[in-house]
Amino acid sequence: MRVLVTGGAGFIGSQIVRTLAADGHEPVVLDALLPSAHGASVPPPPPGVRSVVADVRDREAVAGALTGIDAVCHQAAMVGLGKDFADAPQYVGCNDFGTAVLLAEMAAAGIRYLVLAGSMVVYGEGRYDCPRHGGVRPGPRSVADLDAGRFEPRCPSCRSELVPGLVTEDAPVDPRNVYAATKLAQEHLAAAWTRATGGRAVALRYHNVYGPGMPRDTPYAGVASFFRSALARGESPRVFEDGGQRRDFVHVRDVATANVTALAALRERGPGSFDAYNTGSGVPHTIGEMAWALASAHGGPAPVVTGEYRLGDVRHVTADSRRLREELGWKPATDFVTGMREFATEPLRGAG
Ligand SMILES: NC(=O)c1ccc[n+]([C@@H]2O[C@H](COP(=O)([O-])OP(=O)(O)OC[C@H]3O[C@@H](n4cnc5c(N)ncnc54)[C@H](O)[C@@H]3O)[C@@H](O)[C@H]2O)c1
Ligand SMILES: [Zn+2]
Numbered sequence: 001m002r003v004l005v006t007g008g009a010g011f012i013g014s015q016i017v018r019t020l021a022a023d024g025h026e027p028v029v030l031d032a033l034l035p036s037a038h039g040a041s042v043p044p045p046p047p048g049v050r051s052v053v054a055d056v057r058d059r060e061a062v063a064g065a066l067t068g069i070d071a072v073c074h075q076a077a078m079v080g081l082g083k084d085f086a087d088a089p090q091y092v093g094c095n096d097f098g099t100a101v102l103l104a105e106m107a108a109a110g111i112r113y114l115v116l117a118g119s120m121v122v123y124g125e126g127r128y129d130c131p132r133h134g135g136v137r138p139g140p141r142s143v144a145d146l147d148a149g150r151f152e153p154r155c156p157s158c159r160s161e162l163v164p165g166l167v168t169e170d171a172p173v174d175p176r177n178v179y180a181a182t183k184l185a186q187e188h189l190a191a192a193w194t195r196a197t198g199g200r201a202v203a204l205r206y207h208n209v210y211g212p213g214m215p216r217d218t219p220y221a222g223v224a225s226f227f228r229s230a231l232a233r234g235e236s237p238r239v240f241e242d243g244g245q246r247r248d249f250v251h252v253r254d255v256a257t258a259n260v261t262a263l264a265a266l267r268e269r270g271p272g273s274f275d276a277y278n279t280g281s282g283v284p285h286t287i288g289e290m291a292w293a294l295a296s297a298h299g300g301p302a303p304v305v306t307g308e309y310r311l312g313d314v315r316h317v318t319a320d321s322r323r324l325r326e327e328l329g330w331k332p333a334t335d336f337v338t339g340m341r342e343f344a345t346e347p348l349r350g351a352g
Pocket of ligand 2: 158159
């Protein structure tokens with residue numbers, strides 16, 4: 001298959017490019033090489049891979065890059081929480097307007113297969129059970145609770161402490177920041193495209209992806225990268241809240257194989273189909289556990305739990321990725337201990 005990988009110079013996209021090439025496909029990269037993602041240094045594409053430096057919002061460039069392409073793997077996006085609300089137009093431009101341009105050009109070129117990089121952020125706060133009220137959906141945590149160190153969300157009816165559970169794909173969506181809203185809108189656009197054109201799309205809702213080539217600690221990066229960067233400077237990883245936040249850390253190589261598996265599966269789907277799959281390791285860990293795993297593999301210093309918080313962060317969100325395993329036969333290959341041990345010493349991208 002000849003596959004256009006948008007964002008193919010990025011952390012996840014570049015791994016997808018390598019995996020596609022290793023599996024005998026022909027990847028083509030389209031990436032604007034955003035300074036917020038890359039800083040000054042951009043690694044070259046692997047030898048023999050065609051690479052177009054262009055923005056997904058640029059109709060002509062996208063149309064040109066789509067020539068001769070069988071399927072698109074759409075990873076290009078502005079990621080992370082950004083600096084403040086002033087970033088909103090940039091996020092919506094790159095992520096949603098950009099997706100609309102890409103889909104319009106795919107429709108014009110008659111390309112019918114799309115894998116979209118989705119995100120767990122569309123769910124907002126994860127799934128919880130109250131001992132008295134069963135499944136409940138707590139709203140955002142209050143500043144008063146957070147200031148007092150009460151980090152666990154409480155039952156909206158009885159204020160009991162809740163037990164976190166695994167989020168399935170049919171959970172209600174609840175995007176809580178601009179980035180999350182743009183990731184959900186991308187899915188809605190992709191679904192509308194399948195209905196209008198008879199295309200087939202799969203959205204992979206990635207959990208917290210980590211591994212080699214992860215961007216260094218910019219406001220756009222993920223928590224594993226903050227900890228890893230601190231250790232590289234000889235400083236303690238600073239763990240917010242009490243470190244008990246639960247996440248699912250999935251290795252970037254496993255995310256890449258999930259993309260290649262989904263691309264193959266699209267061929268079996270009927271016209272107009274759209275499906276979203278949680279993409280996680282299936283084994284939740286806390287942020288504190290991750291900080292300790294990285295610090296000990298790196299040889300210290302030990303993490304410090306600061307009690308600080310970021311408004312808008314969710315307390316727990318962990319995926320149930322069973323559907324992706326059962327329906328598409330994907331299996332993650334790198335476990336937490338091995339992956340974190342490797343990651344503790346691997347280079348980050350753009351880290352000078
Ligand atoms: N890293 C994670 O943990 C994670 C989790 C969930 C979802 N995702 C999604 O995975 C995808 C890839 O993220 P990543 O972590 O590799 O980030 P990244 O910043 O490393 O890569 C994104 C790439 O997209 C490019 N890009 C951004 N806007 C563009 C535009 N308008 N036109 C062309 N190129 C553009 C950037 O230059 C960059 O190379 C994104 O869609 C992101 O939302 C990532
Ligand atoms: Zn209750």
